[in-house]
Amino acid sequence: MNGRFAGQTVYLTGGGSGLGRALVARFVAEGAHVSVLDRSAEKNRVLAEIYGSAVVTTDGDVRDLAAHTAAVAKAVAHFGGLDVYIANAAIWDGNVSLLDLPVERVDAAFDEVFGINVKGALLGAKAAAPALVERQGAMIFTLSIAALRAGGGGPLYTSSKTAGIGLVRELAYELAPFVRVNGVCPAGMATDLRGPESLALGDTPLMANVDPDMMRSAYPLDFFPVPDDYVGPYLFLASRDSAVTTGTLIEADLGMSARGIRKVAGRAGT
Numbered sequence: 001m002n003g004r005f006a007g008q009t010v011y012l013t014g015g016g017s018g019l020g021r022a023l024v025a026r027f028v029a030e031g032a033h034v035s036v037l038d039r040s041a042e043k044n045r046v047l048a049e050i051y052g053s054a055v056v057t058t059d060g061d062v063r064d065l066a067a068h069t070a071a072v073a074k075a076v077a078h079f080g081g082l083d084v085y086i087a088n089a090a091i092w093d094g095n096v097s098l099l100d101l102p103v104e105r106v107d108a109a110f111d112e113v114f115g116i117n118v119k120g121a122l123l124g125a126k127a128a129a130p131a132l133v134e135r136q137g138a139m140i141f142t143l144s145i146a147a148l149r150a151g152g153g154g155p156l157y158t159s160s161k162t163a164g165i166g167l168v169r170e171l172a173y174e175l176a177p178f179v180r181v182n183g184v185c186p187a188g189m190a191t192d193l194r195g196p197e198s199l200a201l202g203d204t205p206l207m208a209n210v211d212p213d214m215m216r217s218a219y220p221l222d223f224f225p226v227p228d229d230y231v232g233p234y235l236f237l238a239s240r241d242s243a244v245t246t247g248t249l250i251e252a253d254l255g256m257s258a259r260g261i262r263k264v265a266g267r268a269g270t
């Protein structure tokens, strides 16, 4: 297979839908092999059907170290090694605020959101690190604009994504000079993103039906992205084009961090 990532292997969590699915499509198109860990056996089945021998899948939960170990072992056994780990699986909290968190559920909801978003990302790094050191590879953490500012979620999601910055910095420091570790902070997109089962939001695709015009109006770049629009920063951070870069974040936020106070000419809705 030709392409920029020919001969390379990516281990990706949450590749079954949304951003993860777009990452699988683009890395395979660029010549990579991909090992996916996702808790949805049905989504994994569809991936296997579409991508055939370019992708291997593991049904499992990111909170389970053994599931990561199995997915990394498959990558090495099928494709000969590992070059990139992308910690991407996560759940949202549906913007449930501190005051609205039910007293009887706050404990379980914290454990669930941090278990998937933080512990899940760390366990994947633990399982992937030895193989990545061997190949001088890269880790990329999918964070969120919620990692950097308030209001992209409630306190559970926001603090879990902010904890991801700590993982990026610490692992970048510990794993240098062998493995580069960076994060991507996307803004919104319509996906199958779910909420915590402990808040009865596990079956609700919270971002599937958001109003694109409402989302767009928050972004200076004035469009509501699809998952594929966010893939570019991952290709950059996975490649040697970013050889001088570790411990950093790419804000894929359509200019939200540069949003000013007054409205300017040329913006939709002004």
Ligand SMILES: NC(=O)c1ccc[n+]([C@@H]2O[C@H](COP(=O)([O-])OP(=O)(O)OC[C@H]3O[C@@H](n4cnc5c(N)ncnc54)[C@H](O)[C@@H]3O)[C@@H](O)[C@H]2O)c1
Pocket (backbone or CB within 6 Å): 013, 014, 015, 016, 017, 018, 019, 020, 037, 038, 039, 040, 043, 060, 061, 062, 063, 087, 088, 089, 090, 091, 092, 116, 120, 142, 143, 144, 145, 185, 186, 187, 188, 189, 190, 191, 192, 193, 194, 207
């Ligand atoms: N959708 C957005 O607006 C948005 C914005 C910023 C950041 N993000 C981040 O993008 C990433 C991908 O989310 P998405 O929006 O594509 O959602 P998604 O639900 O479409 O994709 C997430 C995938 O992860 C899997 N998954 C969830 N929990 C899991 C677990 N415990 N174990 C194994 N697999 C699990 C799901 O089955 C799904 O296939 C997440 O890290 C999310 O926080 C999303």
